[in-house]
Amino acid sequence: MKKRILALWIAILMIASIFTGCAQKSESGDPVSSEPEKTVFRVGMECSYAPFNWTQKDDSNGAVPIMDSSDYAYGYDVEMAKRICEANDWTLEVYKIDWDGLILALNANKIDAIIAGMGVTEDRLKSVDFSDYYWSGDMVMIVKEDSPYVDATSLEDFKGAKVTSQLNSVWMDLIPQIPEVDEQPGLGGNSEILVAVRSGKIDATVLGETEAYSAVLANPDLKIVSFEKGKGFDYSEGEASNAVALRKGDSELQATINEVLAGISSEERSKLMAKITELQPMAE
Template sequence: MKLKKWLSVTAIGLLTAGVLAACGAGEGTSNGGASSDDKDKKVLVMGTSADYPPFEYIDTAKGDSEAIGFDVDLAKAIGKKLGYDVQVKDMEFGGLIPALQSNKVDLVLAGMTPTEKRKKNVDFSDVYYEAKNMIVSKKDAPIKNAEELKGKTVGVQTSSIQADEAKEIAKEVDGVNVTTRDRIPELIQEMKSNRIDAAIIEDTVAKGYVNKDKSLQMSDTGRPDSSKGSAIAFPKDSKLTNDFNRELKKMKENGELDKLIVKWFDDQK
């Protein structure tokens, strides 16, 4: 009986030690996006939708498997200044805010506009880049402004600010049919396959596609409120918002942000 009791106590002790060791092994790292306010944490998980060059994309032509781009460089630059390593997690755009809310990621950089609707669910940094929405269409069937979308089907990315603008256009212009896709390349392919007539895409991203594909062209929507800004999204009440804002301000003042803009956007203009 004594031997059995000693073995049981020893087994329990070993099991407890194993559990504690397993728990301790994860300290100082982000386990898929745990609380971003952990003082010991040295890794931040950045959520993005890597289909939005030059903001974020995967250069499959070069055989790359990791996301690169302006947003990725910006996040890593600020993270380094704050003492964090930034890891990038690619997902569909519509899942980014839910991922923040469920602590699967610590921040989101995805060319995201800080709308009032989004601000109800997450906090945003200051705007780091200004952009404008454009209509992309085929050169052999050009659409030059929002009015020419009458009776047409226009594609937008799911849960994007462009989707909101398309809905507003549909209220103002008769017969506009709005359809959504999860990824920008899907919109381009749908257009080239004549399943949609046009797509509304942010200007810098649109320029990248038009420059690479001479069958495409882009035009201004002609609407006064089509200019949008991009900001970094964080979980509600995260201390990272102020930390990132502080470093973002410094980068704007010392020219670091301008250098990143030139690096990623200069060949798009």
């Protein structure tokens, strides 16, 4: 009896060793790598906000796949996300999310960061933290080239004008600074806003300087109206800048991203933005 039990145990051990050996080999017979998988960095953006981010049909110029889609994302924000991932050996995943849903998605842990040309405001700081700035600009207005406001030099000159911008944006918050402005309901995005200006539905819109340059490059019948200091909008540096939004208290990720951003000089950022603006789909 003892011999039979001993033989049974030997057989069990031999079978176990065979299966253990198989588990350590791939289908090709080569050993399976024991290296840990790369960290995935999930980034949310609109993918419709050139030159910061947009949607295209292929991976040209270094565009990356949009998750759960056959399309690709590219733009200045995508390049910033790629550099953060390259510096840390992370895998980048881009998720296309409507503007109003970005912070909700971040705080629901559906994404790890928002890189979407987002300005830093006191209201947003209540629900998210931000990295250092990765882009800064001025605040301007856009009008039609034949508009009576095209030669305006101050906000005073826009008295009574019909003005709007993107809903829930920094720009929308600036409109009440225009004397006796006829503020119109906020619109969904830049494309819709520019159509409204071109059609005469509104007289002007407020945009960041970079976005405005992008808009007139694609629409030569539009013009930028900028202001001298003291004659334009009153805003903070954060409102005119863009940073990566992170969940509250995610200080480790914040420090990691800031380290990467610190290694990108202002000259390099300007050159990259100039290149990206020329590549945007609307400019073709």
